[in-house]
Amino acid sequence: xxxxxxxxxxxxxxxxxxxxxxxxxxxxxxxxxxxxxxxxxxxxxxxxxxxxxxxxxxxxxxxxxxxxxxxxxxxxxxxxxxxxxxxxxxxxxxxxxxxxxxxxxxxxxxxxxxxxxxxxxxxxxxxxxxxxxxxxxxxxxxxxxxxxxxxxxxxxxxxxxxxxxxxxxxxxxxxxxxxxxxxxxxxxxxxxxxxxxxxxxxxxxxxxxxxxxxxxxxxxxxxxxxxxxxxxxxxxxxxxxxxxxxxxxxxxxxxxxxxxxxxxxxxxxxxxxxxxxxxxxxxxxxxxxxxxxxxxxxxxxxxxxxxxxxxxxxxxxxxxxxxxxxxxxxxxxxxxxxxxxxxxxxxxxxxxxxxxxxxxxxxxxxxxxxxxxxxxxxxxxxxxxxxxxxxxxxxxxxxxxxxxxxxxxxxxxxxxxxxxxxxxxxxxxxxxxxxxxxxxxxxxxxxxxxxxxxxxxxxxxxxxxxxxxxxxxxxxxxxxxx
Amino acid sequence: xxxxxxxxxxxxxxxxxxxxxxxxxxxxxxxxxxxxxxxxxxxxxxxxxxxxxxxxxxxxxxxxxxxxxxxxxxxxxxxxxxxxxxxxxxxxxxxxxxxxxxxxxxxxxxxxxxxxxxxxxxxxxxxxxxxxxxxxxxxxxxxxxxxxxxxxxxxxxxxxxxxxxxxxxxxxxxxxxxxxxxxxxxxxxxxxxxxxxxxxxxxxxxxxxxxxxxxxxxxxxxxxxxxxxxxxxxxxxxxxxxxxxxxxxxxxxxxxxxxxxxxxxxxxxxxxxxxxxxxxxxxxxxxxxxxxxxxxxxxxxxxxxxxxxxxxxxxxxxxxxxxxxxxxxxxxxxxxxxxxxxxxxxxxxxxxxxxxxxxxxxxxxxxxxxxxxxxxxxxxxxxxxxxxxxxxxxxxxxxxxxxxxxxxxxxxxxxxxxxxxxxxxxxxxxxxxxxxx
Numbered sequence: 001x002x003x004x005x006x007x008x009x010x011x012x013x014x015x016x017x018x019x020x021x022x023x024x025x026x027x028x029x030x031x032x033x034x035x036x037x038x039x040x041x042x043x044x045x046x047x048x049x050x051x052x053x054x055x056x057x058x059x060x061x062x063x064x065x066x067x068x069x070x071x072x073x074x075x076x077x078x079x080x081x082x083x084x085x086x087x088x089x090x091x092x093x094x095x096x097x098x099x100x101x102x103x104x105x106x107x108x109x110x111x112x113x114x115x116x117x118x119x120x121x122x123x124x125x126x127x128x129x130x131x132x133x134x135x136x137x138x139x140x141x142x143x144x145x146x147x148x149x150x151x152x153x154x155x156x157x158x159x160x161x162x163x164x165x166x167x168x169x170x171x172x173x174x175x176x177x178x179x180x181x182x183x184x185x186x187x188x189x190x191x192x193x194x195x196x197x198x199x200x201x202x203x204x205x206x207x208x209x210x211x212x213x214x215x216x217x218x219x220x221x222x223x224x225x226x227x228x229x230x231x232x233x234x235x236x237x238x239x240x241x242x243x244x245x246x247x248x249x250x251x252x253x254x255x256x257x258x259x260x261x262x263x264x265x266x267x268x269x270x271x272x273x274x275x276x277x278x279x280x281x282x283x284x285x286x287x288x289x290x291x292x293x294x295x296x297x298x299x300x301x302x303x304x305x306x307x308x309x310x311x312x313x314x315x316x317x318x319x320x321x322x323x324x325x326x327x328x329x330x331x332x333x334x335x336x337x338x339x340x341x342x343x344x345x346x347x348x349x350x351x352x353x354x355x356x357x358x359x360x361x362x363x364x365x366x367x368x369x370x371x372x373x374x375x376x377x378x379x380x381x382x383x384x385x386x387x388x389x390x391x392x393x394x395x396x397x398x399x400x401x402x403x404x405x406x407x408x409x410x411x412x413x414x415x416x417x418x419x420x421x422x423x424x425x426x427x428x429x430x431x432x433x434x435x436x437x438x439x440x441x442x443x444x445x446x447x448x449x450x451x452x453x454x455x456x457x458x459x460x461x462x463x464x465x466x467x468x469x470x471x472x473x474x475x476x477x478x479x480x481x482x
Numbered sequence: 483x484x485x486x487x488x489x490x491x492x493x494x495x496x497x498x499x500x501x502x503x504x505x506x507x508x509x510x511x512x513x514x515x516x517x518x519x520x521x522x523x524x525x526x527x528x529x530x531x532x533x534x535x536x537x538x539x540x541x542x543x544x545x546x547x548x549x550x551x552x553x554x555x556x557x558x559x560x561x562x563x564x565x566x567x568x569x570x571x572x573x574x575x576x577x578x579x580x581x582x583x584x585x586x587x588x589x590x591x592x593x594x595x596x597x598x599x600x601x602x603x604x605x606x607x608x609x610x611x612x613x614x615x616x617x618x619x620x621x622x623x624x625x626x627x628x629x630x631x632x633x634x635x636x637x638x639x640x641x642x643x644x645x646x647x648x649x650x651x652x653x654x655x656x657x658x659x660x661x662x663x664x665x666x667x668x669x670x671x672x673x674x675x676x677x678x679x680x681x682x683x684x685x686x687x688x689x690x691x692x693x694x695x696x697x698x699x700x701x702x703x704x705x706x707x708x709x710x711x712x713x714x715x716x717x718x719x720x721x722x723x724x725x726x727x728x729x730x731x732x733x734x735x736x737x738x739x740x741x742x743x744x745x746x747x748x749x750x751x752x753x754x755x756x757x758x759x760x761x762x763x764x765x766x767x768x769x770x771x772x773x774x775x776x777x778x779x780x781x782x783x784x785x786x787x788x789x790x791x792x793x794x795x796x797x798x799x800x801x802x803x804x805x806x807x808x809x810x811x812x813x814x815x816x817x818x819x820x821x822x823x824x825x826x827x828x829x830x831x832x833x834x835x836x837x838x839x840x841x842x843x844x845x846x847x848x849x850x851x852x853x854x855x856x857x858x859x860x861x862x863x864x865x866x867x868x869x870x871x872x873x874x875x876x877x878x879x880x881x882x883x884x885x886x887x888x889x890x891x892x893x894x895x896x897x898x899x900x901x902x903x904x905x906x907x908x909x910x911x912x913x914x915x916x917x918x919x
Binding site: 072379381394396397398399400401402403404405406407408409410411412413414415416417418419420421422423424425426 | 831847
């Protein structure tokens, strides 16, 4: 039996390069660096947006200028210079394609490298793709099928043109444009993103998915996603990200808004594997994301995330449980390696009666990384019989990394039932020994244990995504996941 | 005048009363400067997110009480653990009361901070220990700046102190509003063992604010058992800052029983500077009205093979608010650490609220750390069981709540304290628990 110890694993983790780092050379139209009102206007004009949208952006921009960058997160990094970023970049070959043959072959090759080629995706069990390279949608598939059901699934800039009423009604209702520093920035300069509307009583027949990629060097990506599930509808939405290797830090400040009206259910899954920086902690993506969902009566929102990439992650998918009997869920695996820093968690705001929330967070830290869980469970005085269960487990590999837990629990109603549990441990020698004894070598044993550790969350991912999640875990913790 | 300005300006008057040539005075001047820049904490600070001092800082506190007020033992007997023999260090309005106290210099030193700060024979201990672990935040610095009186306890090597030491602070309401800043120092040398009981009690309804700092040093294999009983009036507020420095194989336990007071803030900090250390902090909080109790704990695991146990129970009625803010830091070197933290709360009324924030910061991989925290109600089936056996609702509730908080009492080593606390709990819950413990 080969002697595969944790030290070997650690060594491997150190030397493991970012496998999916590459750069596609597509001619891009890029704005000059810097940010001012003119740039905001120019972005808006470029997108051919109506007047109200331009004003909305400008208002956000003005608010953003008054704000300061938040510093409370348990991460340290060199602050991005917001005047050194180009705020708009669109692939040049603009016309929309009806079939894949028309798509830039180089782009197709890119997806092939990622193992997510459109052909494969099309063949896979009914996944409609809204592919975002840099900031503009270049391909949308399965639109017809969705259109039959009355489902609107398109890029947000297209939605602003075609369904201005819907966008105007819902945008900024869950994440107000002045919500926080990065949300305000995003509201001012967001270039594209996805919009999804599920009409009353419709169950979306397929998993909707988009791929975000940061492609152009030095271009910040400001995605805006808005998902509205009307009364009694259901949708499962997938989001996955990979990014090419870059030396300078790239900023990503996305905003995701979910609105689940009465009896609706939204399942939002993310697999995130942006370039985490190399073994020396150089480069990597800054991921400062605001994600929030609003649940009306009897509605349910479920966030599932697998976070393996990014140099800095600052992300708290939250649920506002406004309606009675609404349910919020948060399942997360965050893996950090080398010099990665993650400060992630959730907020569950219980406002309605009989609201329920579940938080399962698994953190795996290796190398010299820091992994923090930060969560808030808030029970308002009117939230009768609210129920929360939180569980945060951390797994440490090596003694140069850190795992932190910062749960905030605020209960203002006596009928609330809240449980919070957190543990920190390492892979026990006895566990490894037990496996060895039964003829499982150490590498497999570690794989088994890590798999078991994160099973609760992996199980929540849709089938198509679970495969990808496994792949991403492999990259981050090669040798430890079978 | 703002309380902060008043305190800063009264430092000059304070200087007239103390020996300004002693080395301690340098520490005081340094501290008043820190206080001047830091000021009182506000809700903007993370550690004070849920506790606002505004309501208690608005009174016009007198900082140096003028009169001495004599108290008769009979009047205050009920505040003592009086059924056992003990050493007593008693202060009335911040002044030492010799006729109520019982101090000693035989083998051990149980005496006054004022003596320790001025007499040459204590100089070495003061130099080595005074203000060595107290935090340099606004409130602790304020206390350091005005440190003159308090309890001084020094237990030399290999001594088991045969009876507990009681430290009591009474305020008599002589002043319309009084601010007290006791400063205690406890040094327990190798292999020694001591039990200490601390209590702050206001005797009238005049507002009292106590900003207390206690430094405790548990040297090699020392055992320190510390009890804080907080059952004060609705007008009295307490900010307690306790810092415990532990050396190898020492055991330190702090039990905090919070049953009253307008605002109580317990800053409890453990620093483990050695291997195989055991730290325990437990607390029961039962409050109602508009009371506010905030437990802010820190355990800093610096070296390997140590343990820490935290268990805080809270029952909140009426408009009471509770805060638990526990932090465990495990340094990279502190392998094989076992750290446990539990915080369980019951809310009885709709207006009561609880904010809890149990935090873990872990930098070592071979550790077992966990925290658990719950907020809930009494078990309905247990209620039903008791009711079905003819126990009235109120008593049944009382019994269940008693049971809920009881395991904190298990580790109380002085039976008389256990009895006393049991009685207070029963009284708080408004029931007579029909059995003795």
